[in-house]
Amino acid sequence: MAINTQALMAQLLVGLINGSFYALLSLGLAVIFGMLNIINFAHGALYMVGAFVAYFLLNLLGLNYWWALLISPIAVGVFGMILERAFLQWLTGLDHLYGLLLTFGLALIIQGLFQNYFGTSGLPYEMPDTLKGGTNLGFMFLPTYRAWVILFSLVVCLATWFVIEKTRLGAYLRAATENPTLVRAFGINVPRMITLTYGLGVGLAALAGVLSAPINQVRPLMGADLIIVVFAVVVIGGMGSIMGSIITGFMLGVIEGLTKYFYPEASNTVVFVLMLLVLLVKPTGLTGRAA
Amino acid sequence: MTSVTENAIPIANDRKSFDDQLIAFALMTAALIALPWIFYPYFVMQALCFALFACAFNLLIGYGGLLSFGHAMFMGTASYISAHTIKALGMPPEVGILAGTVTALLLSVATGWIAIRRQGIYFSMITLALSQLLYLVYTQAKFTHGEDGIQGVPHGMFLGLDLSNTPTLYYLILSFFLFGFLVIFRTINSPFGEVLKAIRENEQRAISLGYKTEQYKLLAFVLSGTLAGLAGAVKVLVAQNASLTDVHWSMSGEVVLMTLVGGLGTVFGPVVGAFVIVGMQQYLAPFGQWVTVIQGVIFVVCVLAFRRGIVGEIGHLLRRSF
Numbered sequence: 290m291a292i293n294t295q296a297l298m299a300q301l302l303v304g305l306i307n308g309s310f311y312a313l314l315s316l317g318l319a320v321i322f323g324m325l326n327i328i329n330f331a332h333g334a335l336y337m338v339g340a341f342v343a344y345f346l347l348n349l350l351g352l353n354y355w356w357a358l359l360i361s362p363i364a365v366g367v368f369g370m371i372l373e374r375a376f377l378q379w380l381t382g383l384d385h386l387y388g389l390l391l392t393f394g395l396a397l398i399i400q401g402l403f404q405n406y407f408g409t410s411g412l413p414y415e416m417p418d419t420l421k422g423g424t425n426l427g428f429m430f431l432p433t434y435r436a437w438v439i440l441f442s443l444v445v446c447l448a449t450w451f452v453i454e455k456t457r458l459g460a461y462l463r464a465a466t467e468n469p470t471l472v473r474a475f476g477i478n479v480p481r482m483i484t485l486t487y488g489l490g491v492g493l494a495a496l497a498g499v500l501s502a503p504i505n506q507v508r509p510l511m512g513a514d515l516i517i518v519v520f521a522v523v524v525i526g527g528m529g530s531i532m533g534s535i536i537t538g539f540m541l542g543v544i545e546g547l548t549k550y551f552y553p554e555a556s557n558t559v560v561f562v563l564m565l566l567v568l569l570v571k572p573t574g575l576t577g578r579a580a
Numbered sequence: 581m582t583s584v585t586e587n588a589i590p591i592a593n594d595r596k597s598f599d600d601q602l603i604a605f606a607l608m609t610a611a612l613i614a615l616p617w618i619f620y621p622y623f624v625m626q627a628l629c630f631a632l633f634a635c636a637f638n639l640l641i642g643y644g645g646l647l648s649f650g651h652a653m654f655m656g657t658a659s660y661i662s663a664h665t666i667k668a669l670g671m672p673p674e675v676g677i678l679a680g681t682v683t684a685l686l687l688s689v690a691t692g693w694i695a696i697r698r699q700g701i702y703f704s705m706i707t708l709a710l711s712q713l714l715y716l717v718y719t720q721a722k723f724t725h726g727e728d729g730i731q732g733v734p735h736g737m738f739l740g741l742d743l744s745n746t747p748t749l750y751y752l753i754l755s756f757f758l759f760g761f762l763v764i765f766r767t768i769n770s771p772f773g774e775v776l777k778a779i780r781e782n783e784q785r786a787i788s789l790g791y792k793t794e795q796y797k798l799l800a801f802v803l804s805g806t807l808a809g810l811a812g813a814v815k816v817l818v819a820q821n822a823s824l825t826d827v828h829w830s831m832s833g834e835v836v837l838m839t840l841v842g843g844l845g846t847v848f849g850p851v852v853g854a855f856v857i858v859g860m861q862q863y864l865a866p867f868g869q870w871v872t873v874i875q876g877v878i879f880v881v882c883v884l885a886f887r888r889g890i891v892g893e894i895g896h897l898l899r900r901s902f
Contacts, residue, residue, distance in 0.1 A: 322701075328701045328704070328705065376880060376884065379884055380883075385700050385701045386641075386647040386700075386701075386704070387883050387887070389647065389649070389701060389704055390836065390840065390879055390882075390883050391879065391880055391883040391884070393833060393836075393876075393879060394875075394876045394877070394878070394879025394880040394883065395876065395880065396876070397833070397872050397873065397875055397876030397879065398872075398873050398876035398877060398880070399876075400872065401869045401870065401871075401872030401873035401875075401876060402869075402873055404869040404872070405868065405869045405870065405873070513829075514712075517708055517709060517712045517829060518712075520705040520708060520709055521705070521709040521712075523705065524698070524702060524705050524706055524709065554720065557716050558713055558716045558717065561709050561710070561712060561713035561716075562713070564706070564709055565694060565710075565713075568694050568697055568698070568706065569694065572697035572698060573698075
């Protein structure tokens with residue numbers, strides 16, 4: 290089989306982009322799960338809200354992409370903290386399943402509201418001028434915006450990893466994940482840390498939303514199917530390690546891209562099939578922490 | 581792992597409550613025999629199919645403590661197979677229902693075997709991902725006719741009964757529902773059901789007592805998936821179609837909602853919940869996506885303030901006052 294380098298590289302690029310969304314979203318899920326013991330089903334909905342905030346900023350206030358990249362994660366993060374204070378904090382001590390059900394309800398509310406006003410079709414979001422165009426690398430054409438998304442997501446993921454694994458704040462966070470009562474006894478305000486963690490996690494989702502707006506259009510259900518793929522990513526990688534989430538996310542994106550080239554019919558199911566295989570071979574997931 | 585004792589899923593299984601349940605069962609049966617003369621029969625039939633679906637789901641969560649977020653795959657698959665067998669292969673409805681239910685059984689053996697390898701939240705995510713996988717397969721498969729679904733499935737003759745006669749159809753559907761309900765009722769009151777509850781309360785201890793918990797969980801999963809399949813196969817006779825809606829994740833969410841509203845781990849809760857939710861969808865249909873928003877609100881309210889559900893709350897009040 291002759292390999293068309295141009296087409297293969299193009300699909301690999303798309304795969305890396307999807308991989309960066311998987312990484313950003315599963316990273317947020319892992320951080321939230323660590324602190325709140327909740328699987329945040331609203332993650333996809335908040336990713337969508339992130340993209341919509343960018344859309345509103347541009348079309349209502351005339352604030353461009355770069356502002357959106359800054360404001361949207363903060364706005365959604367604050368919204369998430371309000372959700373945590375208003376709803377999620379009451380679930381402490383209850384079985385895991387109630388967190389899943391509550392956040393599923395929140396996702397239905399948020400997605401339903403947006404569908405009421407914006408239907409199901411996509412709204413275009415224009416790419417910033419500085420990121421238009423591309424470079425011809427000889428073996429492939431590299432669109433600037435796509436390169437930017439991959440690079441920027443990678444930087445954000447690594448920065449998050451650095452904060453959690455290498456700083457004092459991250460040490461508190463990891464300690465509170467292991468034993469919240471003991472950390473509180475040391476005089477650290479754990480409930481506030483939990484709220485901030487939830488804000489950080491959904492802020493990352495919103496950031497992914499802004500990054501995807503110029504590529505995928507802005508749709509009320511853009512996060513609904515994505516979150517299920519991200520769940521599969523999380524099952525494959527496990528939520529025990531931050532770096533594990535990042536690597537698994539990018540890796541699965543690449544595999545999906547390759548499938549799109551070699552066997553396009555299976556490209557949207559390949560992640561689920563891989564999840565099946567991983568569960569058959571190594572039920573605890575690749576990073577291996579049982580749960 | 582947090583313990584599951586905070587679960588708020590009550591168990592009261594002495595002799596007295598068993599007798600109470602038999603009385604409630606008699607009352608429910610009487611009501612369901614009379615109901616089509618009061619309400620639009622198609623509404624009641626649809627609600628009965630969902631009630632069976634919810635009861636099957638409840639067997640897994642309420643008694644096994646396993647939250648499946650992919651139960652639509654059993655209902656939807658059985659729907660498709662049953663509709664295809666009746667319409668495209670020209671078989672009578674009894675063969676269609678059998679084919680759909682058996683397929684759901686095989687599917688639940690395969691998916692259950694994989695999903696029970698993980699517990700808690702991972703189990704939910706795996707079942708959701710598996711059902712999404714099937715959904716994507718069905719969007720591409722030929723026999724499902726993609727977005728159109730399988731439309732206009734003929735009623736036909738069920739073992740000599742003419743199903744185009746509405747009362748005949750109604751009492752057939754009711755018989756299927758009561759059959760499924762009694763299977764579940766028998767299961768939860770059997771030694772097997774007791775072991776299942778023990779696993780839900782404390783799996784480690786059940787293992788230490790020598791129970792092979794994996795086998796119990798798998799059997800519960802298969803039973804639940806098969807009966808959910810039966811509900812889907814029977815639904816074809818009512819709706820006369822099978823479509824992607826029945827396999828979509830939102831259907832998996834709906835069955836969770838029905839069970840939660842009625843009362844997780846109660847015998848009659850899922851039935852009540854199914855009638856409430858199907859009724860709500862019927863009356864709110866003109867409001868479009870607001871139905872989704874309202875469903876979301878019900879989820880939030882139930883989880884925060886109403887974890888026992890309607891039937892659980894009634895049972896709690898009765899127990900307190902006597």
